[in-house]
Amino acid sequence: MNKQDTVIEHNSPIVEENSHKVTLNFSDGVTKQFNVQPNKSILDEGLAAGMPLLYQCRSGSCSSCICTLDKGEITTINGESSTLLRSEHELGQRLLCVSQAEADCSIDLAYGSEVGTSSAQEVNAFIDSIEHIGVNTVRLTLELAEGSYMEFRPGQFMQINVPGVGTLRSYSPSSTNKEFPKMEFLIRLIPGGVMSTYLKERAEVDQILTLTGPYGAFFLREEHKRAPHIFVAGGTGLAPILSIIDTIRQLSGVKPKMLLSFGCATPEALFCLDDIQLREQWLPSLEARICVDQGAKEGHYLGNPVSPLQEADVTDPNTVAYLCGPQPMIDGATARLIELGVKAENIFAEQFVASN
Ligand code: FES
Known part of the structure; x- marks a missing residue:
């Protein structure tokens, strides 16, 4: 469905003075609009208007509510903070839970309009x-x-x-x-x-x-299921990646070319290697590269899971990437994948944070 084909749905019947109109562009082509008051969280206002938005912490720390500003102006609400990096901000990314609209805005969401309804x-x-x-x-x-x-x-x-x-x-x-x-x-x-x-x-x-x-907004985008996939996982960031790989295996049709780069600090910290090997046997189009920061043994790459990514790994402009691990790994993998030709909008990431 093209954006031009969609019916725009207005969900804020009462338009107050000084309010701004926010247009949400979902990845399935559906467009929805609502009004926000100045100094109010766009997420709160959107949810109150019945918008199917993804969120979790509502405090700027989990990135579930991430979006990309298409047009207009959005700033961070006074007293709130966002965990987005400057590079992500420069790419137009914003966290809706800690953001307010300074003008009428158009916002792109990397998920379909049905996703946030559950x-x-x-x-x-x-x-x-x-x-x-x-x-x-x-x-x-x-x-x-x-x-x-x-x-x-x-x-x-x-x-x-x-x-x-x-x-x-x-x-x-x-x-x-x-x-x-x-x-x-x-x-x-x-x-x-x-x-x-x-x-x-x-x-x-x-x-x-x-x-x-x-x-969370980190999940398999089935609309890209035929494109080559690159997975970069650090530590237990492997968990959602295994779920994604297994779901691709369960989907019907030809499997895409897949590369999994997984790493831990030392060989002793590695886990699930048998599970990965089994998936390589089940899915001949899957290649795994195992990395350790130190003490590499035969068959290991030395360095973090970003280090084995090479030019030959990205030959298709539609390649999609899923990254899960510590923030420095995500930053490094994002920069490297963009350098290799992966489009920023085709890179999906979830930060793994250890909590005491
Ligand atoms: S809901 Fe967690 S960052 Fe916005």
């Missing part, structure tokens, strides 16, 4: 297994309680309530909807971390955890 829900799940799969990584498998159901897009994340602490921690499933009612998470153990302490000291099979979700 709201987060709370479900209970039993611990099925807790498996140590690297020096500092645990694979946590849950089974949703009878009668519970949670559908997510591969790449999105859930919040898990840490029992006895009342603290929420965000993790992306490495599994897909096909494995329902099982869900699998890869969790990095952090000294003193609330989830790490729970997993090491108190967690037992059959205990009940509460999950809410799904959240």
Whole structure:
């Protein structure tokens, strides 16, 4: 569908003086409009007007509400801060939850108008297994309680309530909807971390955890499913990438050319290498490159997962890339991929932040 073909939907019948008109351009060609008051969060005003916008933290830290300014002027609300980098800001990217409109604006969203309509829900799940799969990584498998159901897009994340602490921690499933009612998470153990302490000291099979979700704007864009894919994953940033790769495997039709570059600090910290190898066998169009920052053994690349990316990896201008890991890795991978010819709008990233 072209933008010219769409019917523009106005969802703010009362137009107050000094308000600005915001036009949302969704990736499926649907366009919607609403009005915002000065000094008010565009996200809050949009949600109040019934716009299907993605969000999670509402405080400028998770990037779920990221958009690209097409026309107009948007500034950060006084007293709020955004985690966007200067380079992202210069590319027109903004976080709607901490932004206000200074004029009528047109905003591009990298997801379709149907995506934000599914709201987060709370479900209970039993611990099925807790498996140590690297020096500092645990694979946590849950089974949703009878009668519970949670559908997510591969790449999105859930919040898990840490029992006895009342603290929420965000993790992306490495599994897909096909494995329902099982869900699998890869969790990095952090000294003193609330989830790490729970997993090491108190967690037992059959205990009940509460999950809410799904959240996030990082997910497989099926409209690009035939284009070559590049995945760059650092540490447990591998989890949403595995979910995306497995979903591509489950989709019908010819599989795209895929490159996965995955890395950890040392060979001992690496995990899921058998899972990756298995996927290379299932998907002949998938090539994996394993990287370590130090102590590289045979078959490893030395350096972070950005280091093996080469000119020959980007031969198609429609190549799409999915990045998940620490912010410096995402910044490095974004810069390198753009240098190699990947379009900025075809790069999707999720920052992985370790929490204590
Ligand atoms: S909703 Fe998290 S950054 Fe806006």
